[in-house]
Amino acid sequence: MTTTSTESTALNQRAAGRAETRMYIDGELRDARSGKQFDNTSPATGELLGTTSAAGPEDMVAAIAAARRAFDETEWSTNHGLRKRCLVQLQEALESESEELREEIVAEVGAPLMTTMMAQVDWPLADALRFPTELIDSFAWSRELGVGKAGDGQRRVVKEPVGVVAAIAPWNYPFEIVSNKLGQALATGNTVVLKPDPNTPWTSTRLGRLIAEHTDIPAGVVNVVPTPDNEVAELLVSDPRVDLVSFTGSTQVGRRIAGRAAETLKRVFLELGGKSALVLLDDADLDAAIPSTLQVCFHAGQGCAINSRLLVPAHRYDEVVARVAELFEMIRPGDPARGDTLLGPVINTRQRDRILGFVDRAKAAGAQVLTGGAAPTDLHPELAGGSYVLPTLVAGTDNSAEIARQEVFGPVMVVLPYSDDAEALAVANDSDYGLSGSVFTSSPDRGMEFANRIRAGSFSVNGGLFYGADAPYGGYKASGIGRQNGIEGFEQYLETKTIGYL
Structure with a gap:
């Protein structure tokens, strides 16, 4: 890269020329059913970078249905080897396009280039997928409790994926936050509907393309649904087929998500604001x-x-x-x-x-x-x-x-x-x-x-x-509920079942 005072103009053009503008639903890269798009604007120049497919209600419903079917009917939730292989494939694909990703972050987020050498790109690229992938082999998926007080057989505790996860990401660190959500949710066997922030959709749509082109992740396991419409996004919170909402963003929106999720008794992970x-x-x-x-x-x-x-x-x-x-x-x-x-x-x-x-x-x-x-x-x-x-x-x-x-x-x-x-x-x-x-x-x-x-x-x-991806991160009080990353973050995407057996 050169360092002229107008470098963003050239970088924005390169990023826009490589951007993936389609959504990814049920294994297919496609435009919105309505054909609608929304603008992506450069924070650095105020100029239009390009457009992205704008999901409507029918697209979001299709994504939720695909994620539900993939969880209920494919081997994704139970096949540890498949999950590990696919996450390694995604890691390799991201590494192969790391420089394109870096420029995309600078263009649509407005993040200074030096920040991409740290938490914007390089740090999460190093471990956001690798850490949970390695946990697949080392995590205690079950443990024996021995004979119970009644003396009627053995008891076992097992950890199972929650189900369908709605991952709702903010604009400030889109790759860092999305990759950490995806890594932990997928490694634990869940399926995901990812809704990126409309200010920064291209990082997530790129992930959709990489999954489609470079991994064996089954159709429906990951769905990427960009939309500027809050009513469309809120379907993720109200639909009973979604089991957990993983949200990073403002406390105000977090409170609304918690309230709506309570209607269907969804679990929530909320990483919210701070002072x-x-x-x-x-x-x-x-x-x-x-x-x-x-x-x-x-x-x-x-x-x-x-x-x-x-x-x-x-x-x-x-x-x-x-x-x-x-x-x-x-x-x-x-x-x-x-x-x-x-x-x-x-x-x-x-x-x-x-x-x-x-x-x-x-x-x-x-x-x-x-x-x-x-x-x-x-x-x-x-x-x-x-x-x-x-x-x-x-x-x-x-x-x-x-x-x-x-x-x-x-x-x-x-x-x-x-x-x-x-x-x-x-x-x-x-x-x-x-x-x-x-x-x-x-x-x-x-x-x-x-x-x-x-x-x-x-x-x-x-x-x-x-x-670090091995360090649980989250807040007390109005800063949120739950933790992202670490063993604690891994476990929040799991259910616990106790079995008595003879």
């Missing part, structure tokens, strides 16, 4: 800690685990605020196709305006916006139609403010002072969310003690990274 705290204890090395504040600039702050509240000791508040503001002012939004861009666009202009609305309301309520809080005015002309936001630092407020409590999902950090460790812990935990967080201290033991008292599903001490 995580980055806590600097009074003995923290600021030189080591302050660069971590740049995580709100990484992929424009569009990550649920990003720490967007910065908690600092009151006596170090002025120093920290000055240093973070200086750091943020050094970061300029840029072309995501460039290798040196840290801060790319947010997903669309609607999200940009939502982010800036949070900042404007904070200012109106008396907060100080020390830097940022606006769209950049110095972008290259070919990027002027993109949806960019300057890194933003908000001070002069407390933890009760909207901007400190609601998930902004953009490059915005709010700084909050505290008096002692007890208050820092109380403020960090004083949130509707409980997804992630981090602490910096010169004492690892003190850091671990703090981590153990945080009400969150994942946590980092002094920059330690918890990510």
Whole structure:
């Protein structure tokens, strides 16, 4: 790749020329029955990338029926060897198109190229399918309990797939999240209807094509159904033939899914929002800690685990605020196709305006916006139609403010002072969310003690990274229900049956 200031223009053209625009239902790559399509727009330029088939109710119903039939009538749910072989085939197919996938992520997600070397592409490509595939052989699918209290024979506990899984994915990390959902659901013997976010459909439709062309996965086991119509998508939640909904996205939508799923007593996995705290204890090395504040600039702050509240000791508040503001002012939004861009666009202009609305309301309520809080005015002309936001630092407020409590999902950090460790812990935990967080201290033991008292599903001490397909990920409170990845994530796609036998 070259690194000119207009690299996205050329990259977008390449990605659009290779994109799979068809849905994949019951082993067939096809257009929507209605012939309808919807637009896919570049976050970097605001220009149309291309179109994708728009599923209607008849397409979604067909996908659910195919998944139900494949689970009930094929050997997919019981044949471990078949599942393992097919997942290895899919892994090899993805590896063969990894560079095309990388450019597709930059084009439709607006993710900076450097992020594809990490959680956007390379990390999940390395283990999202491999880890659950390896578990097929090593997992304890059954265990013996021995004779029961009545003395009437032996007892066995067996693990079986749940059935039909509806996998509903977001736009911010589409390949990472989709591959982890698919890997675990398929390795455990379930069939899947995958509904990608309409902002980023091509990663999922590519997976549909790879499954069709390069694997022996039976027809109906995986169905990829893109649609911009929420009523069509909601059929996945209301249809009694679907056994589990695996959703990653906003807490607001998660609550609706949980409510609708309860009508048919579906199981749900919900990985939802966060408002995580980055806590600097009074003995923290600021030189080591302050660069971590740049995580709100990484992929424009569009990550649920990003720490967007910065908690600092009151006596170090002025120093920290000055240093973070200086750091943020050094970061300029840029072309995501460039290798040196840290801060790319947010997903669309609607999200940009939502982010800036949070900042404007904070200012109106008396907060100080020390830097940022606006769209950049110095972008290259070919990027002027993109949806960019300057890194933003908000001070002069407390933890009760909207901007400190609601998930902004953009490059915005709010700084909050505290008096002692007890208050820092109380403020960090004083949130509707409980997804992630981090602490910096010169004492690892003190850091671990703090981590153990945080009400969150994942946590980092002094920059330690918890990510991996072998690591369960999810949240407390309004950040969700269940875990993705790890043994815990694998088991959530399984039912448990106890058998007594003579």
